[in-house]
Amino acid sequence: MTRAGPEFRWLLPSAVADPELPGDRARPRRTVRDWAVDLCAFLGAALIGMLAADAMHSTPGYSDTVMALDQLVGALACCAVWLRRRWPVGLAVVLVLVSLGAPVASGAVLVALFSLAVHRPFKPVVLAVSSLAVVTSVFQPVLRPDPTTSLLTNAIAGTVFILLVTAWGMLVRSRRQLVLALRERATRAETEAALRAENAQRLAREAIAREMHDVLAHRLTLLSVHAGALEFRPDAPPAEVARAAGIIRDSSHEALQDLRQIIGVLRSPGEGADDRPQPTLATLDALVAESRAAGMKVVLDRRIPDAADVPVATGRNAYRIAQEALTNARKHAPGAEVTVTVTGRPGEGLAVEVRNPAPVGAVPEVPGSGQGLIGLTERATLAGGRLCHGRAPDGSFAVEAWLPWPS
The missing domain is CATH 3.30.565.10 (Histidine kinase-like ATPase, C-terminal domain)
Structure with missing residues (x-):
């Protein structure tokens, strides 16, 4: 199987052509947008965790120690959301396993799965971690049952939420991939346009060089012939010498004018050729x-x-x-x-x-x-x-x- 050339990379799926997008790896410093997004993610995880903790408190059969331990685990899970950019895979796996015995970490799990789907390709990372999350959502009601709902309802609800946040993250990643591909394509189009313009400029300069050779060769040959005649015939009549000198003067002036106009065109290639009528x-x-x-x-x-x-x-x-x-x-x-x-x-x-x-x-x-x-x-x-x-x-x-x- 041959490797795709650079001119076809933008046509390939981003998971193959570019498995990591800008921002997949943690930035050295968070931007204002990063802080705002991470704060919203933390608040969202904390809100879901508080709703889960409230539901657990209303369920008889759990001691105060278990409740306090759940709240502590939930708080740590919400705080761990701030690490989702640096270790998205490891954080998601740890939170999924923690949620198996601590339902209050469910909000942090959803945030971690969403972040994982945004920053990593679907195969094999997102698929493997999402499958693990689905399995834990099925077994969680068995370990921490909720008397108000059935096991099947809890399992279905957990699976649906996991699939929704994963699909949402994949959608965001796909949009970023599309924007990146369009940006790369626009940059390539600008580069190709610049190369075409440069090539056209080069061809124009070559044409000017040919014109310069034809024109100046004619003028300078006149100079050479008449200067040679004056050299080989120093005893020529004054009228003939004056006539040859006049031709040398006129040819020199015309050659200088041609050279000035050609150099002017070469200095400003975008301003067009000289204004003198062409022969x-x-x-x-x-x-x-x-x-x-x-x-x-x-x-x-x-x-x-x-x-x-x-x-x-x-x-x-x-x-x-x-x-x-x-x-x-x-x-x-x-x-x-x-x-x-x-x-x-x-x-x-x-x-x-x-x-x-x-x-x-x-x-x-x-x-x-x-x-x-x-x-x-x-x-x-x-x-x-x-x-x-x-x-x-x-x-x-x-x-x-x-x-x-x-x-």
Whole structure:
């Protein structure tokens, strides 16, 4: 038999999943509620004991010594009720046995049985002690007969009272178990909700990190290319140097703005993404123009009549794919002509291809992490599309992506 996992414990009966409830064991210090409940239990036991003592006094045949002894035993039994939290089982067993010869302890017995049913599971403790109490209630009238009532009546009355207080205690315990299970379930639900929120936050931060890589890689590559051009051509005309410096300045400013907005989102993930409009396929012309201004030779072949018809998410993914491919072409094939082809229609999907021939001559080393194409593949896959990249036999390099475009 396998052990139940923690996620199913709240479905099991408390006698199996949690045999002891909070409060089953005596607290180091009684609370105000404990004092009030224990006082009521003591008064209830004393009241029943006084009624039993009065009935015994009215019965002839008992000496004053026996009466005094009964009263002493009854008082001690009522005082012992204050120990019911610390030793519920032992107290109940002792009082049941004492009541066999001292009917004035019957009130304390009922209180002890009720407390036992509240603080211990039914099987085997409560069942065994209650059965012992029923047996003693049957034999008690034989040892201490009451002439006013028959033995059968006394036995039935004692059994009924024992069953009633035991059932009442079990009902209280069941209610406490239900409250405890509901509380545990609510706590677990709150924990799971917090974990789901944390997971959603983590996914959002990962998406932001991907966006950061795509955007900053494009900006910083411009900086690297133009800074390298200034380094390798110190004798360039002043106009060309000024133009390259302006592009470096603008790219640095835009990269800094992007970084600030992304860091702001990371610091306050619950406040939403940045307020700047996200790129779409309609902004692909601006990306190509920016690359041309940086000195690249880019040919845009867009065979879509209206870029606004493309869904926003699909257009943004196509933009990011083209942006990263142009960034890679600028780094690894400077001076080569890059062709960007965008085709598709609703229901057939959107295809994006970025192709550049093999570079001519030596290529300056530009550091890179190699994660850009991996990120593009992941982006296309998450969008429900696909992406492949590689070098052709003629030395050219191509990035081909297909994205779903619902009809």
